[in-house]
Amino acid sequence: MAKKRDIDHFTGAAAKRGLLIIIVAVLTLETTSLLQYFSSEKILRDEAGRRAEGQLEATELHILNVMSQVETAVNNSVWSVEQQLNRPDSLAAVTVRLVQNNPVICGSTVALVNQELAPYSYDAGGEILSSTLATAEYDYPHQEWFVKPMELDGPYWSEPYFDEGGGNMLMTTYSIPVRDKKGRVAAVFTADVSLDWLTELVGSVKVYPTAFSMLISRTGQIMVCPVETLVMKKNIQELAASMEDSTTFQSMNRSLLSGESGNTTFRYQGKMHYMFFDSVERTGWAMTISIPEDEIFGNIKRLGFLIIILQIIGVTMIIFILYYTIKQEKDLRLSEQGKHRIEGELHVARGIQMSMIPKIFPPYPERGDVDMFASVLPAKEVGGDLYDFYIRENKLFFCIGDVSGKGVPASLVMAVTRSLFRTVSAHEKSPQRIVSTINASMSDMNETNMFVTLFCGVLDLENGHLRYCNAGHNAPVLVQEGGKRELPVVPNLPLGVLADMSFTEQETDLTCGTGLFLYTDGLNEAENAFHQLFGEERMMAALQPGLESRKQIAAMTDAVHAFVSGAEQSDDLTMLYIRFMNSQITEETERHLILHNDIQQIPQLAEFVEAVADIAKLDVGLAMSLNLALEEAVSNVIMYAYPPGSDGLVDVEAIIRKNELRFILSDSGVAFDPTAAPDADITLDVSERPIGGLGIFLVRNIMDEVSYTRSDDGKNILTMIKKLA
């Protein structure tokens, strides 16, 4: 759990780091974006200002140019007017000429001061007509254009006005006082200028598609405006009052009307507008250009929007990538930990597996009748190969097997098979029945369809008789002086395939020194780097009759290692070599006799020994010798083991083998070791020779081995062996 916590801790830390990175990235992005936005905004605003001012200036220049033109034309004609002051009738010719020669000037008059006389010439669609302004209704001496120059004693541009009498158009009039020879103002000379061109000029100023311009007179009259109903009808103050944010607008008006230039913002029709304004020199007019804010900043706003969208996408992607990186890292760490754990568990599994199979060699150092050695080399950490053996009732039970597949599942099946072998063979001597029972158990629970090849044998160590049963395993090899050959086997099916499979039992006799080499296919199918198999031929060649089991296994291991020379081992490799070494191969017959401690039972013993001698097919002499030895030993027990008068038994067991006769006497009498008595001296002469002491002497002389033990349960056990030729 400590490791899990580590990972959670790691994940938490990584997530925090990731979050920090995202926050810093977002902050940096947003800061730079904002900076960029504001500086772009400033640049755009400045750009808009420059463009507006440039336009204002250009328009002003145009206006001033027209005005100068008018002024020059008028001023140049003043001389002619001065000359004609005394001939008022000729004055009209001057005005006609002025209108005729200057297309900008649409009307002109010379209004006399001393008399009601004001001839007026005007352009009526190309034709110059003349009339007079000296009418009672018009009353020119009180008109602004007449009064102002007199007051100023200089030229004057009138406020724009809508001329209803003359041309029905927006006009302005340039007036200049004309003096007589005495220097008195004698007349006012005027030129009317149509402002239609001005409307066109100012209206066409389009710094931005929806920007609009206005021209405002000295007194606040709206001279040019996109809304035509306002022109010459509304005062700029009135307009300001109707605006949404009148305060801003009015303060703007003040600067505007006081001839200042600058810019301001106002809200119109729900949109913020930038207004740039400037006064037109000499006229006292003011011109404005209003640009809707989104017109100026539309692009940057769209760009900003795009940037924000891109940033959101970017940040989302960063979060996504970070999440997956952390997850992957976490998975990696988890899987590494898992790998470590599995490796550890495999190591433990290997230990458990190795503890299941006998691995102390030689396994039976005290026995001279069997020499065996085994080795297992699992391909992976744990393997599916198995072998097992043990001795019960002087019989060697052994098996070797190979579970299909490798690794942990195979090793589990291996463990099951091995434990079944032990359990079943504990009360069963027939390999066929051992194999059948294991097969039935395995088939019943074989849900994973794993099967096991198994060779099972029971070797009688008394006589070398081998009973065996093969369940689909490789045939073992018999190794003996005469040669090497495969043990004939009926292949049968592997274990775990068919529950009711009937297996065939076979048998053979091993002679002393014969070896039985058992192996799994990891040996003959061991591959070298060129994918060549070790094969049975090489295996056979490496087997040497008479070689000790340990050396034989080592020689085979060396041979296979030399062959594969470092190529990776692809399958478990298990070998088991059993050499039968009992030279005393006998068929054994047992006979048993129980006598009471009555010397009269000796004839029964004689009969018993005769019978044994018959079984062993002994000649008469040997039979009599054995009879003698037995009688001596038994009578010794009958006479001395038990207290006189008490009842006791003498147990005589005869084991008849091909090469020996073995008699085992046991009684429950007083402990007495007849072998401890000194040998009789047969060289003494008659007088010196003791009467007794010949009995045990005879036993010793007749038998080849005599040994005595006192058993744990208080019995005297005398074993007498007579070797047979």
Add this chain to the structure above:
Amino acid sequence: MEVKITEKDNVMTAQLIGRLDTAVSQEVATALQPVIDQANKTIVLDCKELSYISSSGLRIFLTIRKAAAGKGGKVIVRDINNEIRQVFMMTGFLNLFEIQES
């Protein structure tokens, strides 16, 4: 086991018939007591029909032999079979007894 004792010309002949094993040794010893008593004579132990002898039998033979030695008599063992000869050889009795073949 049967013991037949005959006396002729100062020679006592004991004919031993059957198996002389431990079971009968006491009986045989009793039967041969007259022979032991007259151990000053020549004693012939006729073993022609003695099939078997155990150490208890050998004891009787040795007892007779010792008695004869003490009384100046003589013991002749006649016609022992091969098996008994083996036992005599084994026990050194061949050196203690005069063995005769008839």
